[in-house]
Amino acid sequence: MLIDLAEPQFALRLARISDAMADMPTGQNWLSPSEQTRLQAMRHSGRREEFLLGRWLLRTLFARSFGGDPATWPFAEQPQRPPVSVRHSPFGYVSISHGGGFVAAAAAVSPIGVDVESATRRLPAEVFEPLFGRSGMTDLERLQHWVVTEAFLKQQILPAHTDTIRRNALQPAPVNRARVRVQLTDDYIFAIAGAPDVLSAASFAAWPGYGPVGSGQS
Numbered sequence: 001m002l003i004d005l006a007e008p009q010f011a012l013r014l015a016r017i018s019d020a021m022a023d024m025p026t027g028q029n030w031l032s033p034s035e036q037t038r039l040q041a042m043r044h045s046g047r048r049e050e051f052l053l054g055r056w057l058l059r060t061l062f063a064r065s066f067g068g069d070p071a072t073w074p075f076a077e078q079p080q081r082p083p084v085s086v087r088h089s090p091f092g093y094v095s096i097s098h099g100g101g102f103v104a105a106a107a108a109v110s111p112i113g114v115d116v117e118s119a120t121r122r123l124p125a126e127v128f129e130p131l132f133g134r135s136g137m138t139d140l141e142r143l144q145h146w147v148v149t150e151a152f153l154k155q156q157i158l159p160a161h162t163d164t165i166r167r168n169a170l171q172p173a174p175v176n177r178a179r180v181r182v183q184l185t186d187d188y189i190f191a192i193a194g195a196p197d198v199l200s201a202a203s204f205a206a207w208p209g210y211g212p213v214g215s216g217q218s
């Protein structure tokens with residue numbers, strides 16, 4: 001596990017897909033009916049793998065925080081939204097991300113959003129600039145900005161459209177005013193958007209913060 005946190009107000013796991021595969025049951029009888037239906041419509045094996053890993057990782061978070069076997073924590077699919085826990089628990093909000101060989105799952109008592117990408121992913125300026133309306137950034141700055149914005153939009157269940165991206169423009173912010181915290185490693189870039197009590201967790205202390213434009217630079 002690259003990140004593995006269990007706090008009273010949230011839980012979070014980030015893993016390499018190859019490592020997460022080893023911990024997942026081989027059968028699929030733990031999937032809920034709506035998950036089975038969605039999986040059956042997926043043709044690409046890599047996409048199916050990501051889908052399964054995200055759902056399993058999520059179940060492991062709930063089992064660890066509230067007890068029982070991960071398979072006893074069913075989730076229902078929601079179109080264009082993250083899955084929702086069928087069982088009642090203090091964690092009413094979840095977020096999943098898969099990309100670049102990594103998978104992340106988070107659950108919290110308040111809205112939460114996570115996003116992960118491979119640190120080697122190249123995001124061309126021709127793709128980034130029309131969407132974000134910003135230019136003059138390095139490859140790494142563009143990728144970081146993208147991941148941070150995805151986490152922020154996912155926390156609010158917003159689509160990644162040009163208008164929502166621009167309305168929710170972010171800039172580096174002091175940690176006490178950050179709405180998103182980001183971790184940069186040689187392998188991956190990971191961002192988490194959450195309430196202040198989630199983002200003030202000790203594990204995020206060294207991670208740079210981002211906030212809405214106007215939240216001020218330190």
Ligand SMILES: CC(C)(COP(=O)(O)OP(=O)(O)OC[C@H]1O[C@@H](n2cnc3c(N)ncnc32)[C@H](O)[C@@H]1OP(=O)(O)O)[C@@H](O)C(=O)NCCC(=O)NCCS
Binds near residue numbers: 095116146149153158
């Ligand atoms: C779907 C989207 C929410 C995230 O897509 P993504 O970053 O490519 O994919 P991720 O793996 O990080 O996240 C996908 C997961 O987010 C969840 N999700 C889907 N729609 C969501 C929404 N509106 N809000 C929050 N979470 C959502 C789902 O659980 C999904 O996983 P699943 O398909 O296995 O069910 C959306 O942001 C999108 O369409 N992105 C496309 C990329 C883009 O144009 N980004 C612009 C830069 S910000």
